[in-house]
Amino acid sequence: MRYRTLAGFLSFLVTCLLLAVFAPAARAATAQQCLAAHEQSQVLRMGTELLEAREQMRRCADEDCPSVIRKDCLRWLEEIATQIPTVVLEAVDEEGAESDAKVYVGDKLIAERLTGAATELDPGPYEFRFELPGKEPKTVKVLLKQGDQNRSVTADFRPPPKNPPPVVFPPGYTAPQKVYVDRGTPTRPVPLVTYVLGGVALASAGAATYFGVTAINKKNDAVDDCAPICSDSVKDEVDKDALYSDVGTGVAVASALTATIIYIIRPTVYVKEEKPGKKAAPKKKSSLDWSVAVAPGAASAALGARF
Secondary structure (H helix, E strand, C coil), X not given: CHHHHHHHHHHHHHHHHHHHHHHHHHHHHHHHHHHHHHHHHHHHHHCCCHHHHHHHHHHHCCCXXXXXXXXXXXXXXXXXXXXXXXXXXXXXXXXXXXXXXXXXXXXXXXXXXXXXXXXXXXXXXXXXXXXXXXXXXXXXXXXXXXXXXXXXXXXXXXXXXXXXXXXXXXXXXXXXXXXXXCCCEEECCCCXXXXXXXXXXXXXXXXXXXXXXXXXXXXXHHHHHCXXXXXXXXXXXXXXXXHHHHHHHHHXXXXXXXXXXXXXXXXXXXXXXXXXXXXXXXXXXXXEEEEEEEECCEEEEEEEEEC
16 A cells, blocks of 8 residues: 555656656647747738638637737737638529539538538639539639628529520511601701891880980980979970880890890791702792881881891
8 A cells, every 4th residue: 555655656756757847848848839820811811712821710719829919919819801712603594593502612512411501711713513413504703702792602503594595577477668868967047036036126225215215315305404493394305315215225235135035945847858869949038127217206106027
């Protein structure tokens, strides 16, 4: 019994000595591994190998790693979780969605069957090869960008639509021909009434100016000769000329405004060109004549048109 106790004590003592000798070396080796994983994760991350970079981050985020290294790696794991692209693989045939398709990237099988779950991949160009029993394989090219989430990649195994049968016309049928109607050259001629109203506006403006100037002159003469005890006849003469001036101004403004509106809304007409060798029918000439006559104590305006 004494020897057993002594043997057990010696075994415990040897174990403690071994731990005292090799434990520091083991902790040093772990710290070196954590530092290497810390550095390698960033190299892989910059090279867009995000999946392998995440594995290295998980290693340096282990509880056995130094706290400074763990802090960086835990933060990077949160960042890279939103950067790794994911795809949702789908296959469709004439019966609808298929789940029995296998999907390869190169020679690597990435999906034994389609479940609708997202698959994580590194960013970059891919050629997904879908294989469905009894169907020709389909290849779908996709460029995955960093941050793409649940990108849909669909292989369509449905046959292309058949061309409709040709239309057969009965014997003697003649297809309708398009008939081109030559409406002529579009133009917007100015209506004659526009010129008439323009002439009325000019004549009225001239008359308004004459009577306005006459009224002012008579008023000034009355102020010099008889003010403030001028007779009613003198006042009536001044008021009459002023009234004529106001009426002429109103007529001029109304005529000019009406002519402008008619000019703006004038319709479009089509004029056919005469064929060579055919004499054109003589066009009727139209003209507009107007005149303003001014005499002491009176004025008149005349307007005439020939069609």
